[in-house]
Amino acid sequence: MPIGDVGPEIALALAAVAALLAAAFLPQSRQPLCAGIALLGVLAALLLGAQQLTTPPRLGFSGSWALDGIAVQARLLIVLASGLCVLLAPRWLADDRRHGEFYSLLLLSALGAMMLAGAADLLQLSLAVLLSSVTGYTLAAYHRDWSISVEAGMKYFLIGAFANALLMVGVTLLFGLLGTTRYDAMATALAGAEASPLLLIGAGLCVLGIAFKLAAFPLHAWLPDVAEGAPVPAAAFLTVVPKVGAAVALARLVGLFPVETLDLRPLVAVLALLTMSLGNLAALWQDDLRRLLGWSSVSQSGYALVAVALVGLSPRAEAALLYFLLGYALANLAAFAVVAELRGRTRLVDYAGLGAIRPMAALVLVVSLLSLTGIPPLVGFVGKLLLFSVAIDGGYAWLAVAAVINTVISLFYYLRPIGTVYFGSTRSAVAVLGGSIRLSLVLVGSALLLAGLAADWLLQLAVTAHLLALID
């Protein structure tokens, strides 16, 4: 497998190192240059990744690295989302002495997520989870003088340590039972294997380990705290990027187990149901926008799990997963970009009447929340449409019905900020950060609408994204 297959990863790694070196030597006023370096890395990774869109699916690096449609597209999405997060940071961190290092951590974390998306070996998977987690803890607690940020990092770390331990036990069990950690060899071994309780436990623990990165039930508790306490650019990043990688990794793992021997899909379906319901119910009465977004993104993970549960049962499951993740990523980034633009104002009451004073920020917020609800023609609608159709198509109609009921419940809390923004009134002036944040606001806001209207083009791309078939 040529080294060019990991070109995007190398670009990000180089940019991370360059940003770190620059941060060590530049004076604080010049630290925003590191953002430029990071953006260059992102751009290079995007270009290199786009070239892979046409490569035929294959395994590389001794079978540990999958380069199939879903991995390529998910990695592009990860890079894109990371780039948008970079845009949020320069003004936000302008007063921070460790400004430049932030970008290097962010890129390394993105690298971990990309590895997750491509992992085709349990050890590679563990490595990816660890890289993405360790950097994530630091990003969450970056404001080390602010107790809420430190608490968020702490909680993330504790739950993460627990989840990583579970994952390791699971990996060990599977390795012990199947004699290999490579997915292709595992698939061969599983094809003739008998289901055993130990196998189920091993697989279940691996699912839980990845569920932590997705913030799925029961390892979801870190997400609302991170959304509330982490620096807003980091919060935007951590609620989106690791999830994309983790969802793909989970889909790959679930697809590995044949329906006849050991079907993990019902387990994932139940997790999906619990995750979306819990996230929704907890979000209902939040008076803090960032916590509300945090809980909402827990529930959105539940929807993503619906597509994961249908992998192999419906031919469009991967497309639905990718498209849904795209919509979710754009909408969540847009919402956090608004929070960043408004200097992190977070209490819902402080948003009253924003529509009159800051119409653009208000509009982007409303559009992002409506997209999260799934109102057409925004991108979130197409994602949910695919999700429902995949669920009905694959014989999980009850899950589609549950998702619909959850959508109705979610409308209730998505409308609360919208109502406050447009129906409330305020006289106080609103301070904004502006700069590159505004750029990202405009970019992502228009993308929400365009990606819905231009759904055809993106869908044609997404339907080519299948998981690599490991058994002929």
Next chain:
Amino acid sequence: MLTLTILVPLFGALVLASGTRLDARRARLCALPFGLVPLLLLAAAWVGFDGSAGAPAFQHVVDLPWIASLGVGWRLGVDGISLSLAAMSALLFVAALAWPQVLGARARHWYAWLLFLQGVSLGVFLALDLLLFYVFFDLSLVGMYFLIGRWGHDDAPRAALKFFLYTLAGSLAILLAILGLTLGDAPLSFDMRVLIERQPLDGGGLRATLVLLGFVFGFAVKTPLFPVHTWLPPAHVQAPAPASAILAGVLLKMGGYGLIRIPLSMMGETFARHAPWLAALALASILWGALVALAQSNLKQRIAYTSINHMGYSVLGIAAAGSMRAGETPARQLALSGAVVEMLAHGLITGSLFFMTGVFWQRRQDYEMAHYGGLAGNAPKLAAAFIVAAFASLGLPGLAGFVAEFQIFAGTFVLHPWMAAIALLGVLVTAALFLQMVQRLFFGTAPQGQPAFADLRGVELAVLTVLLALVLLIGVYPAWLLLPIERAAAMIVGG
């Protein structure tokens, strides 16, 4: 042509939303032309509509790809039913745009949202693609949410939220049903013409029943039928008058229209099997709506509940039309065309009634009927208009309501005599409640110490005259309207 009907108001909404320096008067003048274009285009479509025997069911068809890989397209087209409903809606929107409304500082946005709502509402009636239909259906909720929440009075955001929650629940049920109807049928297509041809789920079975249930639930919420009507009264009472008129005149029609266009046309066999239940639900709405309306002392609430009653007639007609697959064709045609005319008549009549409640609100900020009386002397024009609308609503011959109700009852009587008989009780109660309302507001003596009440003024009078003239025209000379509708009805029920 139909594409422009949708896009012009949407473009107008964009212009108004982004234009910064417009006071209320100029915003209205700027919005009106955008609102008039669809009406003119639809009038042209009506003139160009081929009503002869051999003509295709859907005309003025536009078919452009949108999400080709899912079989979704920008497909528009009209038959007699959708054309008449769309034209009536366009007219009501022009009336709502012209209606003088005290708006305060953010008038520009009011007109922008109204134009937005016009574009998407017309889209619902013109769409020939199930998914496109759904998109417009959902967007109409968003538009109405902002109109009620922002410009309503009292606890408007709460009423708007309740409206959005109920109807979104309904519309998601519709989405699931749409997916259930279309999936598993190769090649995947959301084209209504294809689906009507294919009748995908006519084999019966659990899936067909569930899909039908999804559609019926979704459209019942929108129509609204008992017992999922509870969102309607607060939404109506707290919305500003033009928004109420649009809500009653246009948005409620989407429920009935959807029932005709989708389950009745696309899964006729299954619909026929379950039609008696739908008819029973319609009966419950007729009686419940009428009785509860009679008990209201709040003017707007009373009219809101009569909407439930009237939409019940309409759904009764639809259920009767779909109640069997063969035989009794003339009766079923009659019932279906009656249902459509009822929707049109209700749009015009209740639309004008709600506009008139706006007159009461702007003069006094009070809907309590007990606080009024003897207005016939003070405001004779308002009294005349109100009396015409009230009589039309209770089904007096010579007015539009009668044409509709006669057809529905005649059609239903042949198919389900008992149901028609019970439904007639509803007519008695409505007659009582409208007469009582007219008597309380306009005759008798005014309560002591009430200030004078100004009569209708220029634009108000003009708007109501146009709407009520149409009511009268349909009442005395319905043929021009009935021809295209009856043809479409014949296409749907066969024969």
